[in-house]
Amino acid sequence: MELIREKMNVSDIELNTMTKIYISEEQNVSDIFEPFGKTVKEKGSVAVERIKIGDNNILVSGTLDYSVLYQAQTTDGINGLNGKISINEQIRIPDISEENTVDVSLEVEKISVSKIADRKIMVKAVIAVTISLRKKREVEIAVSAKENSELCTLTGRISPLEIVADTRETFRIRDEITVPQSRGNLYKIVWNDISLKSVSTKLLDHMIHVGGELYVFMYYITDDKEAPIQWHAGTVSFSGNIEMPDATEEMISYVNVSIRESSLSPLENDMGECEEAKLDVLLNLDIKIYSENEIEMIKDVYCPYCNVIPEIEKSRYNKLLIKNSSKNKYSVNVSDNMMQGQILQICSSYGSFRIEEKEVTKKGLEVKGIINVGAFYISSDDGNPVGVLEKEQNVTAVIDVPEMKRDDEYYISARVEQVSANNVSSEEIEIKVSVIMELIVFEKCDVDIISGIEVRPLDEEVIRNLPMLKGHMVQKGDTIWKLAKENYTTPQSIEKINDIKNGQIKPGDKILIAKSERK
DSSP: OOEEEEEEEEEEEEEEEEEEEEEEEEEEOOTTSOOEEEEEEEEEEEEEEEEEEOSSEEEEEEEEEEEEEEEESSSSOEEEEEEEEEEEEEEEOTTOOTTEEEEEEEEEEEEEEEEEETTEEEEEEEEEEEEEEEEEEEEEEEEEEOTTOOOEEEEEEEOOEEEEEEEEEEEEEEEEEEOOGGGOOEEEEEEEEEEEEEEEEEEETTEEEEEEEEEEEEEEEESOTTSOOEEEEEEEEEEEEEEOTTOOTTSEEEEEEEEEEEEEEEEEOTTSOEEEEEEEEEEEEEEEEEEEOOEEEEEEEEBTTBEEEEEEEEEEEEEEEEEEEEEEEEEEEEEOTTOOSOEEEEEEEEEEEEEEEEEEOSSEEEEEEEEEEEEEEEESOTTSOEEEEEEEEEEEEEEEOTTOOTTOEEEEEEEEEEEEEEEEETTEEEEEEEEEEEEEEEEEEEEEEEEEEEEEOOOHHHHHTSOSEEEEEOOTTOOHHHHHHHTTSOHHHHHHHHTOSTTOOOTTOEEEEEOOOOO
């Protein structure tokens, strides 16, 4: 008596943790740049380049890209410079092994650039590290008995999620941005902000579609050195497909899209003039694809002619609970009592959101985070022509998942979309942002799996004492399977004798039960 088994691949999250990397490095200011005066605005982005699993630790290698908009030491001119700092950080993770899959994301939490000397600056950064440790396991499930077997089997359906793809891909965007010719030719870009204004992904057969819009802002100097600093803002649409051989339209995906690298540089035409800027952006896509499979598994087994004892093994599998996208809108008023001059014109606004804490509550997943918003503006102070107003604000949002339990697994990501700024006064700006949170939750389902069976002979005296035919009034909790198993017969026999359709009986029904003929 043998059982037929199917294999089920399960991926379990063994650890979700956060830590921080602290960077403090001196950087030289090249002679091609103006001597450093004071910082107007700094920014940083960080990308993971390599993850190596060691003995109770992981080695994370990456690069911090920083940019700083600054006022020159000797003039009132605005300049910009950028640089790279290598990251090699060993993070202790007890009991990690090569069987684990590790997801690591890095995010710049804080960055500051300060002057040491005319040609030397100090770059300090706090980088938030999010680590997810997963392990795949294979579970064998008994789904049926072999042909001509005397086993009676009771089956039930489960819908486990199996991971089909867990990979990281890139998507490159190249475009050209035209600046207004009336402002003069573009000589040098001293600052740029490139962010995702919107993004969407969709699974297709054997590929994944990605599309959206980038927001691009830049400060630049024209070929007229006496002209004031200029700026330009606009959007760039993108769309394309990435090959994904194992994907189908019906599968479930969770894709986190972020900007890995970006550059904006003057583009010369045939006349040697620069009327356009060359945009080059590399998106990072962390892709997880799941298949929701229907499996008919054996829940119970017996034989009318021998004593079959099933060997039970407890297991767990993931089932999709919810995939949700929520939008939360916030309004932040930003001002500075120490600002020099007044706000003449807002050039651009920006925002970011960082998740700090997550907690499962009765209403769903409560997310606490920090919104950072800011705006560039033109100042009435000739000595400080470009200004920045910036503010951080703590916020709390609840994503509605009332069925969620504390031990359920989930992934969540957040990004800012639709940032806008308006003058409240000559010294205050109102910035409105929308925060998009993408959440996928996997319910942890416990299941008893029959891993094997032990066969023993029946007590023949008990069998001899059973009546050949007996009447029975159906009680609450009775099922045809239960009655057949207790009386050493088959469900088919009870259904045939009593002309029962679809296996349905109810309390109070009177039925006949015949003992199976012994073999």
